[in-house]
Amino acid sequence: MTPALAIDKLRVVYDDFIALKDVSLTVAQGESFGLVGESGSGKSTLLRAVAGLAPVTSGTIDVGGKRLGKTREKEFYRQVQMVFQDPYGSLHPRQTVDRLLLEPLDIHGFADTEKRIQRALDEVGLGSGFRFRYSHQLSGGQRQRVAIARALILEPSVLLLDEPTSALDASVQAEVLNLLEQIRRNRKLTFVMVSHDLGVITHMCERLMVMQTGEEVERLEAGDLASRKVTKDYTRNLLVASEGFVREP
């Protein structure tokens, strides 16, 4: 089976700073793959490079067996979509939910917009009561649901999730995670998910990659983390740190 996403020796350079150093990665269809690691290690950059929002200097990206060029075609966006980290920043401040969801349908020339918007809202559990609200009339969790609905409305097969719950509180996080899992099951989606919460990653993903300074540190099964079967010191530090704060005497 062709992998949903195959990245080979991907390098991203800003001016002369190497944000991503030859990272390779394959994600099978229907799999959920996690990225964890140091802040600034290039996790978002990796997702943005796939989405065509970061400058790729070398390396290749294949989506569904098709090699991506320098510029993305319109078709590409019907295969790959992304949910951003910050629900407060990823919705246009002057547009209603309706308008936000209409935009992708309009760009891709869908006809039955009415039905699709309705279905997308139902799918993320918002219902039509929220359809004509502006984003400032929504809570963080509701905003993130709208962002997810927007990403799903083009029926992509790969969903890139950049810390989708880090700005949400524990109760809303649980709701959004449940929603994402349910959608993945129903639609047989492939996930690539960034989070710094190891609990969230092991909950959501089967495999994961640990990153530091733009490079891969190690690759693990989710179960390895639970049973502490890790080989690299950095990962071990992460595990210890995720236990919480320890005051030195």
Add this chain to the structure above:
Amino acid sequence: MSDTVMTRREWLLTDRPQSRLQARLGRAYLTWSRFAANKLAVIGLGIILLLLFVAAVAPLLAPHSPYIGDLKNARLLAPSATNWLGTDDQGRDILSRLIYGSRLTLQVIVLVAVIAAPIGLLVGTAAGYAGGWVDAVLMRITDIFLAFPKLVLALAFVAALGPGIENAIIAIALTSWPPYARIARAETLTVRNSDYIAAVKLMGASPMRIVLRHIMPLCISSLIVRVTLDMAGIILTAAGLGFLGLGAQPPLPEWGAMIASGRRFILDQWWVAAAPGAAILIVSLGFNLLGDGLRDALDTRSGGQ
């Protein structure tokens, strides 16, 4: 009665609108009530509406002809019951000329706004969004325009194009867009790297679509405010050109030109120059008040968090 008003108000203000129209009307109503809370702004709006009204029905309001005066008997008369604001050196009724002149003032304002604001918006958003050399080139051009005082530049244009009200309008429009371009660019720069623009890119939208449909709406409110506040300046520039004999040509009742012709009698027949001066002052003030009110009402941030 108050019952139906309440429900209509509730319908407008609901946080669960049922249709696009309701959402839009609700938002408009909120903006309006913010605006209406500012008494001075409402006065400003009143002045502008009055100007529109006067211009629209000028022939009905004007007691005399604005062009034909009684040179023999009615030169430089003081204000009286027949000539409320007196007459000028051609024996023409000043009030009638002012009333007809409002049409010219309005024409200048509307045309300048229609020409200058879109140019500024387009140049600014394009420069801000494209960045790189496009930005550099466009902004250097803008800077060159900004470096000259407006009136001087307008004078140069009119000198090249020839005097006349149309040329004055073109000259003023050509000199007023640079500040708008600056504002639009600054606004664009603050939003171009935001996630919501990245999200639209990810939908497959073309740069053109992003600029037109997603960035411009964010720039428009600060631009409207600025244009309104500039109106006073535009009226003054037009009057200045008229005063210097380069704008509207006689016998057109343009207010600036009226002051110019009245200045010869300023000591003995002060009303000839004072009446159009007061008209300019009031209308400019109206636009300033309106602009201030709009700034508060349209404030992008108060709409958000």
Add this chain to the structure above:
Amino acid sequence: MSTLLHVEDLRVSFPTRTGVVEAVRGVSFALGQERLGIVGESGSGKSQTGRAIMGLTPLQAEIKARRLEFNGIDLLKASAAERRALRGNRIAMILQDPKYSLDPVMTIGRQIVETLRTHEKVGKSEARARALDMLAAVQIRDPKRVYDLYPHEVSGGMGQRAMIAMMLIAGPELLIADEPTSALDVTVQLDILRILDRLVIDRGMGLIFISHDLRLVSTFCDRVIVMYAGKIVEELKASELSQAKHPYTQGLLNCMPKIGENRHPLPVLDRQPEWLL
């Protein structure tokens, strides 16, 4: 231990066109030179509590309190100028949403330097040096590069740390940290907490730590206040958070995914109307 801050019956309400929104409904606590955690779900009034103390509440809001006192200064009676002088200098707040709070068209370094120079008379080169030190202190690798970057050019966590650096550079006596580490990976998170911890222990700073990360709060803070719908539903010692009595607190604790657990779907909060009282 002297008490830095007294808050008694603090109320913040927003008159909106659809009625009054009561964001904070009678919150009382006292803060010494300690770490006080405030937890609670989104919209429970955590940020508005912090903002009211800081004097950053939006203009239209109404603040009422029986007592709101910082180091003997009555914050309710203080003039706008006095509050401005306090703000940033003696009381600082790390705002939620760093990307929103940073100026998108000014480099990170310049923003830190400007903050420093509004509070202290320092030369250009010294300000730069201190800003760089501060960036290094918040564990930013390569501070020299980050100094010249614009907010959109840094990662989520770097933006958050830039914000922290900006607030700490003036050396406040009271720091309100609103979700200061939500975008940071766990190791950096601990580094930041260690910095805050040192400031509390060595300099006697008072710290209000607003967070929805219960695990972090329970291990880092001395005391925890749990808020729900603008009220304090429970106050406990941080180390005893796991034995919380209130069903809301228990529910919050219960819905976090943990390593090595297998709960699909995660339990979610079932909000009860009587919690509102």
